[in-house]
Amino acid sequence: MQKVLIAATLALVTFLAGCASGPPIDTRYSAVSQDSRVQFLIIHYTAGDFPRSLKTLTEEAVSSHYLVNDNPPTIYRLVNEDRRAYHAGLSSWRGFTQLNASSIGIEIVNIGRKDTAEGSIWFDYPQAQIDAVIALVKQIVTKYQIPPERVLGHSDIAPQRKTDPGPRFPWKQLADLGLVQWPDPNRVQLALPEYTASLPDVEWFQNKLAQHGFEVPRNGELDERTRAVVRAFQMKYRPNNIDGTPDAETAAMLAVLTAPDPLKSAMSSSTIAPFNAPFNAHVTASATTPNSTSKPTSMIMPLSRAPSMQLALSNQLDAEFAAMVTNPAKPLASLSVLAVREGGVVYKRHFGYKFIDNERPENSKRGDVDTLYRVASISKMITTLGVMKLVEEGKLDLDRDISDYLEYRLRNPNFPNDAITIRMLLSHTSSLRDEGGYYWEAKTDLKDVLLPGGRLYGKGETWAKNAKPGAFFQYANLPWGVLGTVMERVSGERFDRLMTRTIFAPMGIAGGFNPAEFSKETLANTATLYRKRTEIDGKEIWNMSGPWNPQVDDYSKLAPIPRAGPDYVIGSNGTAFGPQGGARLSAPSLGKIMLMLMNGGKHEDKQILSAKSVELMLSNQWQNDPKANNGASGESGFSDQTKLFNAWGLGVQQFLDISGPNEGDRLVDGGGFKAVGHLGDAWGLTSAIVFDPAKKNGMIFLIGGPGFDPETNKGKYSALFRHEEQILDALYRRAILQQ
Numbered sequence: 001m002q003k004v005l006i007a008a009t010l011a012l013v014t015f016l017a018g019c020a021s022g023p024p025i026d027t028r029y030s031a032v033s034q035d036s037r038v039q040f041l042i043i044h045y046t047a048g049d050f051p052r053s054l055k056t057l058t059e060e061a062v063s064s065h066y067l068v069n070d071n072p073p074t075i076y077r078l079v080n081e082d083r084r085a086y087h088a089g090l091s092s093w094r095g096f097t098q099l100n101a102s103s104i105g106i107e108i109v110n111i112g113r114k115d116t117a118e119g120s121i122w123f124d125y126p127q128a129q130i131d132a133v134i135a136l137v138k139q140i141v142t143k144y145q146i147p148p149e150r151v152l153g154h155s156d157i158a159p160q161r162k163t164d165p166g167p168r169f170p171w172k173q174l175a176d177l178g179l180v181q182w183p184d185p186n187r188v189q190l191a192l193p194e195y196t197a198s199l200p201d202v203e204w205f206q207n208k209l210a211q212h213g214f215e216v217p218r219n220g221e222l223d224e225r226t227r228a229v230v231r232a233f234q235m236k237y238r239p240n241n242i243d244g245t246p247d248a249e250t251a252a253m254l255a256v257l258t259a260p261d262p263l264k265s266a267m268s269s270s271t272i273a274p275f276n277a278p279f280n281a282h283v284t285a286s287a288t289t290p291n292s293t294s295k296p297t298s299m300i301m302p303l304s305r306a307p308s309m310q311l312a313l314s315n316q317l318d319a320e321f322a323a324m325v326t327n328p329a330k331p332l333a334s335l336s337v338l339a340v341r342e343g344g345v346v347y348k349r350h351f352g353y354k355f356i357d358n359e360r361p362e363n364s365k366r367g368d369v370d371t372l373y374r375v376a377s378i379s380k381m382i383t384t385l386g387v388m389k390l391v392e393e394g395k396l397d398l399d400r401d402i403s404d405y406l407e408y409r410l411r412n413p414n415f416p417n418d419a420i421t422i423r424m425l426l427s428h429t430s431s432l433r434d435e436g437g438y439y440w441e442a443k444t445d446l447k448d449v450l451l452p453g454g455r456l457y458g459k460g461e462t463w464a465k466n467a468k469p470g471a472f473f474q475y476a477n478l479p480w481g482v483l484g485t486v487m488e489r490v491s492g493e494r495f496d497r498l499m500t501r502t503i504f505a506p507m508g509i510a511g512g513f514n515p516a517e518f519s520k521e522t523l524a525n526t527a528t529l530y531r532k533r534t535e536i537d538g539k540e541i542w543n544m545s546g547p548w549n550p551q552v553d554d555y556s557k558l559a560p561i562p563r564a565g566p567d568y569v570i571g572s573n574g575t576a577f578g579p580q581g582g583a584r585l586s587a588p589s590l591g592k593i594m595l596m597l598m599n600g601g602k603h604e605d606k607q608i609l610s611a612k613s614v615e616l617m618l619s620n621q622w623q624n625d626p627k628a629n630n631g632a633s634g635e636s637g638f639s640d641q642t643k644l645f646n647a648w649g650l651g652v653q654q655f656l657d658i659s660g661p662n663e664g665d666r667l668v669d670g671g672g673f674k675a676v677g678h679l680g681d682a683w684g685l686t687s688a689i690v691f692d693p694a695k696k697n698g699m700i701f702l703i704g705g706p707g708f709d710p711e712t713n714k715g716k717y718s719a720l721f722r723h724e725e726q727i728l729d730a731l732y733r734r735a736i737l738q739q
Contacts, residue, residue: 035145036144036145037082037101037102038081038102038103038104038140038144038146039096039102039103039144039146039150040093040096040099040102040103040104040146040150040151040152040157041103041104041106041137041140041141041146041150041151041152042087042088042099042103042104042105042106042152042153042154042157043106043108043133043137043151043152043153043154043164043165043169044064044087044105044106044107044108044153044154044164044165045107045108045109045110045111045112045164045165045166045169046067046107046108046109046110046112047110047111047112047164048109048111049109049111050069050070050071050109053067053107053109054067054076057078057107058078061086062086062087063078063079063085063086063087063105064078064079064085064087064105064106064107065077065078065079065080065081065085065087065104065105065106066078066104066105066106066107066136067106067107067108067109068106068107068108068109068129068132068133068136069109069129070108070109070110070125070126070129071126071129072128073126073128073129073131073132074132075132075136081104081140084100084101085100085104085105086100087100087103087105087107087154088100088103088105088154088157088158089158089161090158090161091157091158092157092158092215093150093152093156093157093213093214093215094213099157104140104144106133106136106137108125108129108133108165108169109129110123110125110165110166110168111123112163112164112166113163113166121520122166122167122168123166123168124168125168125169125170126362126363127362127363127364127365128362130170130173131362134173134174134177134179137151137174137179138177138179141179148175148178148179148180148181148182149181149213151174151179151180151181152213153165153169153171153232153235153236155232155235155236156213156214156232156236159214159215159216159228159229159231159232160225160228163232163235166235167234167235167239167242168239171236171237181257182237183237183252183253183256183257184256186314187256188249188252188253188256189252189345191251191252191255191256192248192249192252194252195248195249195251195252195255196248199246199247199248199251200246200251201220202220202221202222202226202246203218203220204251205226205230205246205250205251205254206218206219206220206226208251208254208255208258209229209230209233209254211258212233212254212257212258214229214232214233215229216229222246227244227245228244230244230245230246230250231243231244233250233253233254234250237253238250238253240370240521313734313735313738314347314734316734317347317349317730317731317734317735318349320726320730320734321335321337321349321351321727321730322351324723324726324727325351325352328544329544329708330706330707330708330713330723331532331544331706331707331708332351332352332703332704332705332706332707332723333352333353333356333529333530333548333684333703333704333705333706333707334350334351334352334353334354334367334371334527334703334704334705335350335351335352335701335702335703335704335727336348336349336350336351336367336369336371336373336586336587336700336701336702336704337349337350337587337699337700337701337702337727337731338369338587338588338590338591338699338700338701339698339699339700339731339732339735339736340591340594340595340598340691340696340697340698340699341696341697341735341736341738342695342696342697343595343598343599343696345588345591345595346735346736347731347734347735348369348587348588348591349369350366350367350368350369350371350587352366352367352704353365353366353367353704354366354367354371354525354526354527354528354704355527355528355554355556356528356530356548356550357556358547358548367525367527367704368525369586369587369588370510370525370586370588371525371526371527371586372510372511372522372525372526372527372584372585372586372589373526373527373529373584373585373586373685373687373702373704374527374529374552374553374581374582374583374584374682374683374685375581375583375584375585375590375680375685375687375702376581376680376681376682376683376685376686376687377477377580377581377678377679377680377681377682378583378585378590378678378679378680378687378688378689379480379513379578379579379580379581379582379583379680380480380579380580380581380651380678381651381652381677381678381689382499382503382583382585382593383480383483383484383499383579383580383583383651384426384617384650384651384652385502385503385593385608385609386487386498386499386502386503387422387426387483387487387650387651388609388613388614388616388617388650389502389503389608389609389613390487390490390491391422391613392609392610392613395490395491396422396486396487396490397422398421398422398423398426398650399421399422399423400421400422401419401420401421402419402420402421402422402425402482402486403419403420405486405489405490406447406485406486406489407489408447408451410450410451410482412431412432412463412464412468412469413452413460413463414431414463414464414465414466414468415431415468415469418468418469418470419469420432420469421469421470422483422486423621423650424469424470424479425479425480425482425483426479426483426621426650426651427473427621427622427648427649427650428473428474428475428476428479428622428648429469429470429471429472429473429621429622430469430470430476430479430482431463431464431467431468431469431471431472432462432463432464432476432478432479432482433461433462433463433464433474433476433478434462434476434477434478435461435462436449436457436458436459436460436461436462436478437449437456437462437478438476438477438478438480438481438575438580439477439481439575439576439578439580440456440573440575440576441573441576442563442564442565442568442572442573442576443568444456444572444573444576445569445572445573446481446482446485446572446573446574446575449462450462450482462478471630472629472630472631472632473622473624473630473631473632473645473648474631474632475632475645477580477581478575478580479580480574480579480580481573481574481575481579481580482574483574483579484574484575484577484579485571485572485573485574485575486574487574487579488570488571488572488574489570489571492570492571493570494564494568494570494577495513495574495577495579496512496513496514496517496563496577497514497517499512499513499583500512500513503608506603506606506608507589507592507593507596507603507606507608508592509585509589509592509593510522510586510589511526511583511584511585511586511589512583512584513563513577513578513579513582513583513584514562514563514577515553515555515560515584516559516560516561516562516563517562518560518584523555523559523560526553526555526584527553527704528550528551528552528553528554528555528556528704529550529551529552529553529683529684529685529704529705530548530549530550530551530684530704530705530707531548531549531551531684531705531706531707532544532546532547532548532549532706532707532708533549533684533709534546534549540709542708542709544707544708548705548707551683551684551705552683552684553584563576563577563578564576564577581680581682587700587701587702590689590700591698591700593689594677594689594691594698594700596608596609597614597617597618597691597693598691598693598696598698600614600615601613601614616650617649617650617651617652618649618650618652618654618676618693619649619650620647620648620649620654621648621649621650622647622648623646623647623648623654624645624646624647631645643658643660643663643664643665643719644663644664644665644679644718644719645665646658646664646665649676651678652676652677652678653665653676653677653678653679654675654676655667655673655674655675655676655677655690656674657671657672657673657674659671659717659718660717660718661714661715661716661717662714662715662716662718662719663715663718663719664717664718664719665718665719666717666718667690667699667718667720667728667732668728668729668732668733669716669717669725669729673690673692673697673732674692675690675691675692675698676690676691676692676693677689677690677691677698679720683705684704684705684706685702685703685704685705686703686710686721686724687700687701687702687703688700688701688720688724688728690728697736699728699731699732699735699736701724701727701728701731703723703724703727706723710723
């Protein structure tokens, strides 16, 4: 009887177990055709602060798998990954619709945008928050093997109704890690001339956008729905201009993204590192630590080398410059470089930070190729463009007494019978000196500085005592303040606005001589200049292990001060606007100016200056002759750098390739590159724009400040610092000679 009860009990247990687990299933076989339910990763912003975002995503009809807070950067899981979250809504990508069912959503706490009367203001993402997002994205795409072309923004899958995560979301950082599809900058630049010369029609754009993945009208009309899709594409890949207008740059990017990469097959059998590969190991550190490697941001490579060689040369330059910026013994706050070969830009890069927060490194901001710098004395060359424009208009004569323009008689009191001319001012032979100063606030009238008896005349330190006008070269800043004043007198226009109207605006150049009048976007991308230096009782103290000390253009807390008020008297004091050293420009903007001068004054389809003016500007006006004792070659701003200046044009230096240990104007190791251009040195920044107008080769660098005393790093074969020699030589070897 007991055996019967035990058997019955076991049968009942077996039956109940079968009811609980369902019918028996054989799992010995597995289908080949299968993959994860999770096919997409969609990134959003919340358009609100954390409490509001959390309430919306947990208590209302929308939800997301993850929420990433900004302060502190914290990741919250709100929906398990194996369940559907309602974040995508009505959506489409490459034929897939209703993406809630096949995606994971990440919401990032960010206000998004604020619409004002002046336009939309978009809010940045703190780098620490982005670091958390990147870590989460890497985890998800690795777990579900989500390809880069399926890591998308809400605006990608719903462009007619959504703009998140917006143009401030740093897609490029994710792309640099291989997490997001990105157009190869080299191929984009190679394609750009074709689309600049002939822009495709709207139907072409619609077809390419659809091929890329968007749901877009296919009617050949530039309607609002099509503009919305173009705008969504631009927000991701070209966030500096998101007007929704099809243009050449958008076309080039679309063409690259929708065409097979011809380099892939070559790269698969090559030992050359992939594009940007040297930096992949440093991305996390560079996102939070100002002394770490910053990702280079744009590149154009030459046409004359095989693609694999182009990449090798580019990678080698990247590595060399990154090593310079992060050298623990000689660090640089930032570096922007550009090279032109045979009349075309072949390389441009930015390394380092435009803003460094010593106390909270995660708030530091990396620069990009369009970051502006106070370019120091290169401003003199820029000012000369405005002077030559006024000469062309008949408002100035290079050889006329400037007293005629100033409406007061200006003479060196030690040589009262010798007139001073525009040509002398432009060639540093005017007999004006910097010992009495060269900058005064707008309320000062410059004649009080220049004329004997003036309240700021002092002991006449502004005038040379032993060199009459036209007879002796000495580099000085004050002549450019006088030039700015003369320019205002003859034009009736404030110097900074005159330069913008006549030079910068026609060339499409952002920046200028007055940061107080920059757009918010331009000001936000202006680099602060730094040194690891303090000054105690007039003595410099360098501390390489200390903080980066801001020197100028730190607008993190205070807006720039206007150069002049409404009561400024035009033509009274041009020094107030810094014609000698106050221009804020980017390396690509200087590249435009370089190319314009190489091309006889022509920029694209506009004649900025006549070919005659350019030829005159670059022609020799003074050359050092030791026997004649006609010039001090290394004074005023370039202490202990002898024989730096050997020849001069109008507002430009002529580099004669003269060399010696810590002396001379040689630009590259071993010589061979004679050039014209200008150098700059102020507030920690050092800079150069040098070019050969005949061969149309040129180089530009802008250094945002040293973490070491530059005087301890003397030049090997010139009066430049050693790190400046190394930058120019690397650009020359790799980008111009292609060695």
